[in-house]
Amino acid sequence: MTLVLSSGNSCQVCGSERLRELVSFRELPRVTSDARPWPAGGRLACCEECGAAQKIVDDAWRAEIAQIYRNYELYHQSQGDEQPIFSGQSTGPQPRSALIIDYLDGALTLREDARVLDFGCGTGSALKTFSGRHPRWRLYGAEIRDDARERLVQLPNFVELYTCDLDAIDARFDLVTLIHSLEHLISPVDTLIELRRLIGDDGRVFVQVPDCAITPFDFVIVDHLTHFTVESLRRLGERAGYETVAAHDALLPKELSWIGKAVASRDRPAATPHKGMDEIRAQVDWLNAQVRNSRELARSSANFGIFGTSISGTWLAGAVDEEVDFFVDEDPRRIGREHMGRPVIAPDNVAENSDVFVPLIPKVAAAVKSRLARQGVRYHAPAEIVR
Ligand SMILES: [Zn+2]
Incomplete structure (x- = not known):
């Protein structure tokens, strides 16, 4: 059974107001992204225009999110370190950000002293990997709280942690990374639009998110608002004024990677067929x-x-x-x-x-x-x- 929503909610990916709720989701118990069990009662919708799955942003969801982030403990089970990725060919488990930096080094040509902002930097694990790999990069982080500051200032090439709104950041970056943060954002399109100002014409934005086409478990994560497929990630980026430089699902298991660069003018992306x-x-x-x-x-x-x-x-x-x-x-x-x-x-x-x-x-x-x-x-x- 599905329910057409009352107005006021629009699709996070394409902006359409034709969202339909999937009522059978309400009975599913849930979990938080820092791995705490959470009771049933969430609301999941699908966009009739573009097919993107997303949570319904209502007062109940906002209250839950506030409660989750108040007590957020990323990777608490292994004391703040990243979960290692066990990939078949490598010499052993590697932190996910090591695989990401390998990929970025191959896909982008950044200057040696590039300015790099990790948006949603969490405990700073990606910045730590970036710092080890590129000691001359100038590193910045953005996060809602400043808990990570003490860890971050120990990185020799760390410059600044922003805890302000994006529009208060007055700086330019060669690369902005969003590693498991875009799916949490209340308006991912607005954030991506705002980031265009920070990267100028030559910068790049890199996004890493879960792939909900592969893993339905993404739906039961309370604080994941938008559930991406490679098509919807590309579509969102293009709607926000980017050209897709790369989009694929092979970098990390069950995850999607996307690189965008700003385009001056753009056509609205054509609707793609979806299930x-x-x-x-x-x-x-x-x-x-x-x-x-x-x-x-x-x-x-x-x-x-x-x-x-x-x-x-x-x-x-x-x-x-x-x-x-x-x-x-x-x-x-x-x-x-x-x-x-x-x-x-x-x-x-x-x-x-x-x-x-x-x-x-x-x-x-x-x-x-x-x-x-x-x-x-x-x-x-x-x-x-x-x-
Ligand atoms: Zn849509």
């Missing part, structure tokens, strides 16, 4: 099925565990609640600790006669299942998304 509502409904149904199936499994299992302690594992544990006995994780920094009051166990140490649900996208979950399943320990992967 829109049907696609998003299929993904929300798939999330609801995981909640149902894992609750059922937890009730009938002697020993019920959840694979992973990040976003999706925390989300599902919040949904199943007291019937979760343990978590399974392969990250050595998490093994042996507690998460949500339950032990975090290495795969080898899971007790016999256990069931472990793997809340990951079907292909990845199936791979985990076939890699870890052993005598007496049953891993359960979600079914394919029925589109």
Whole structure:
């Protein structure tokens, strides 16, 4: 069932007022982007014109966001360090920003003393990587709070942390990066328009966001307002007055990367065909099925565990609640600790006669299942998304 919204909300991507709410989303438990369980009650809509999925910005959502950011603890489980990316070919796990800087070094030709602003710099982990790689870059950060200042000023080439509104920044940059920040913004188009002033004609904007076409778990993250696909990211950038220099989904798993440069004049981008509502409904149904199936499994299992302690594992544990006995994780920094009051166990140490649900996208979950399943320990992967 869907509901046409009352006026006042317009699509974050294309500006259309034809947003439709997907009511089945309201019953889904949620999670915050810093991995805390959050109750059901969110509102998800799909734009009938461009197909983009997005949260409905109403008073309830604004109040939730304010509450989340008051207590925000990015990467709290590993003391402020980035989660490593385990990519098949590399020599070992690397921080995500190391892979991003590798990519930017290949895609852009920046001068040696480039001025670089990380918009939404969080704890400063990307700036730290940039600083190590490019000691002559002059680095700036922008964030809503100044908690990271103490860490940032230790970087030898760090210049300034802005906690003001964008329009109060009077500086020019060769590169502005938004690494997992655009999806949080209440008006991403306005921010991108404002950033055009800061990069001038020659600067570049780099955006990294989750890919909701690959991972429906993005929808249940309360403080993610806009849920991007490669098409909608490109479309938003073009609506904000940029030309797409690069857009792709191969840099990091389940994520999208986009580089834009400002264009002086532009045509409104043509509407692209989209699956829109049907696609998003299929993904929300798939999330609801995981909640149902894992609750059922937890009730009938002697020993019920959840694979992973990040976003999706925390989300599902919040949904199943007291019937979760343990978590399974392969990250050595998490093994042996507690998460949500339950032990975090290495795969080898899971007790016999256990069931472990793997809340990951079907292909990845199936791979985990076939890699870890052993005598007496049953891993359960979600079914394919029925589109
Ligand atoms: Zn739209």
